[in-house]
Amino acid sequence: MAINIYSISIAFSILFLLIVVELVRKNKLQERYSLLWIFISIVFLVLSSTSSFLDIIAKSLDIKNPPSLLFLLGLIYLIVYSLNTTVVVSKQNERIIRLTQELSLLKQKMSEKK
């Protein structure tokens, strides 16, 4: 198999999928956050291993160079996923603030009882 954008994509998708599964298995990544990653690596694997399929979609979208479609998909996915990440961060930030407040109030109550 020649080394080109397709073979590199295939190799990367497989490796990436294995890494994600391994991270989940070791409890370093929660299942709920792994789903989107597993989904995108399978999509990439399918698209890059069946180049004729990619060609058809690229043609119908008037994309001259089919691998560009891979780049486009990757880019869109990254943007969406980082938005998702900041949503998660916002929620966690809110919870941390609440926890800090509750903790400090509890400490104040305890010291008053002494």
Add this chain to the structure above:
Amino acid sequence: MKILIIIPAYNEETTIQKVIRSINLKMPEADILVVNDGSTDDTSKKASQAGAKVVDLPYNLGIGGAVQTGYIYAKENDYDIAVQVDADGQHDPSYIKDLIKPLIENSADVAVGSRYISKTDYRSSICRRMGMVFFSFLVSLLTNQKFKDTTSGFRAVNKDVINCFANNYPDDYPEVDVLVKLKKKNFRIVELPVQMLERQGGKSSITAFRSLYYMVKVSLSLIIGVLRSSEE
């Protein structure tokens, strides 16, 4: 009528005792809660020496998170009125009585101490004044009520508003934002004239460098707030 004075404080060791003492003098019936927002100086120790209750936050949450801590405390301990006073000595405690009067008479839910009558030589930079005019214009437009000083942190609220704040309070630069949110929930807000004193120590949390971020963030937050459904 249980009254709580909430003083958010971040590195205010030079002024905190003076503020607490003058509140005690003017409002002996009120409890004072200092929320020490992760100060690195002796603010906490000095505040408890002066006889206030102190809640120590383990790190700097920012003004919104600190003030909200006070409101959660007020809710849990069943206070009827909470008054927010700055720790730097800008807010004259003699006006607290004026602020809580409309709440006791039940003619308003929130009273904001406004510095639009500035007989004192209250100095503020041109930048800050422009910001104040801009926000009072924006808030007046969004709420259909004329506001002259939207950035004042000197305010008194009743029990319903305490409960509301305990559940939800903006995390940074909350003063302006909160007015629009309260108005949307149909709370009655009055603005009362107070004289503001020159800050007696420490430095303003709003530096020139941050003012642009402040303007953009608060404006965005106000505009998005209007789009938000009122149940939230």
